Amino acid sequence: MRMRSIHPLSEIALVVLLAALIGVAWNKTLLTDAWRGETRHAAVVAPQPAQAAEAVPMPVGLAQAKDLHDSGQAVLVDARNADSFVKEHISGALSLPLAVADRKKPPLPKNVTPDTIIIAYCNGFSCHDSMELGKILIKAGYRQVFVFEGGLPEWRDAGYPTAGGAS
Amino acid sequence: MKRIDFVMVLRIALGGVFIYAAVPKIVDPVAFAGSVAAYRILPYFWNYVAAAVLPFLELICGVLLVLGIRVRTGALIIGALNLVFMVALASAIVRGLDIDCGCFRQGGEKTTPWLALARDAVFLAMTAAVLRYERLRAG
Numbered sequence: 476m477r478m479r480s481i482h483p484l485s486e487i488a489l490v491v492l493l494a495a496l497i498g499v500a501w502n503k504t505l506l507t508d509a510w511r512g513e514t515r516h517a518a519v520v521a522p523q524p525a526q527a528a529e530a531v532p533m534p535v536g537l538a539q540a541k542d543l544h545d546s547g548q549a550v551l552v553d554a555r556n557a558d559s560f561v562k563e564h565i566s567g568a569l570s571l572p573l574a575v576a577d578r579k580k581p582p583l584p585k586n587v588t589p590d591t592i593i594i595a596y597c598n599g600f601s602c603h604d605s606m607e608l609g610k611i612l613i614k615a616g617y618r619q620v621f622v623f624e625g626g627l628p629e630w631r632d633a634g635y636p637t638a639g640g641a642s
Numbered sequence: 643m644k645r646i647d648f649v650m651v652l653r654i655a656l657g658g659v660f661i662y663a664a665v666p667k668i669v670d671p672v673a674f675a676g677s678v679a680a681y682r683i684l685p686y687f688w689n690y691v692a693a694a695v696l697p698f699l700e701l702i703c704g705v706l707l708v709l710g711i712r713v714r715t716g717a718l719i720i721g722a723l724n725l726v727f728m729v730a731l732a733s734a735i736v737r738g739l740d741i742d743c744g745c746f747r748q749g750g751e752k753t754t755p756w757l758a759l760a761r762d763a764v765f766l767a768m769t770a771a772v773l774r775y776e777r778l779r780a781g
Contacts, residue, residue: 483714483715483718486712486715487715487718487719490699490702490703490706490712490715490716490719491699491719493698493702494695494696494698494699494701494702495695495698495699497698498694498695498696498697498698498699499691499694499695501668501694501698502671502690502693502694505671505672505675505690505694506690506691506694509675509686509687509689509690510687536686537679537686538686599676600672600673600675600676600677600679601670601672601673601676601748624672624676625676625679628676628680629676629679629680632680632682632739632740632741633682
């Protein structure tokens with residue numbers, strides 16, 4: 476028996492639309508966060524104290540992280556362990572392993588004030604330590620905390636400067 | 643083996659590959675968004691949109707092929723996806739990006755763009771065989 480046929484292109488469009496609908500519905504929260512991360516750029520340049528009320532740090536993309544790094548507006552903190560930091564880290568970043576920040580008040584230098592823009596990163600999208608560190612920093616009273624989810628891998632792949640002993 | 647059986651095996655294998663590829667991406671969309679971002683083709687937000695939608699497209703088409711429902715539609719989309727993947731991989735090779743293809747399981751052992759490109763060429767050939775048989779059957 477032959478099934479009722481629709482125009483092939485309409486059928487393709489229908490399948491794509493169905494996938495899009497399910498995909499967007501399934502990942503609604505992720506997409507909303509990503510969208511806010513994108514539009515957050517203006518907010519980073521003109522800090523909004525409203526973030527103090529939020530417990531979750533917002534994501535920043537590679538381009539924003541690079542801008543804020545280069546202009547000296549932000550302090551980058553590396554959430555990985557000390558060994559990984561010594562091997563390679565984003566140039567100018569501070570080491571603040573999640574395990575250390577978890578135990579006591581995050582030991583950041585005096586020049587990092589509650590209004591300093593802090594960008595946490597770790598080993599890329601599959602690494603959640605930067606997000607956890609970001610939450611701890613917000614709890615500790617830092618008001619402008621962001622997470623660079625691409626982390627060291629994306630930064631390095633983009634050819635941006637890193638420091639450390641890795642050859 | 644009869645030709646019909648052979649094409650059926652190809653069709654089910656191809657569908658299975660795409661279902662197998664879709665599941666880990668659906669489970670960890672953030673990691674897949676990272677893999678997409680590593681290609682540095684899409685703007686920031688669109689990496690997430692691609693990571694949200696692509697796996698479901700792979701899953702639906704994979705299921706269509708395995709079940710033998712609307713095979714031509716499923717195969718055409720899978721063929722188109724394969725072409726897009728190949729263009730992305732080729733662009734990564736041309737730009738000298740040393741990245742993981744992000745095709746199946748996210749993270750873990752790295753699959754180089756060259757290997758992924760060769761693999762996609764095989765999938766594309768399988769798709770062409772399935773489409774050709776469908777056309778003969780329908781015609």
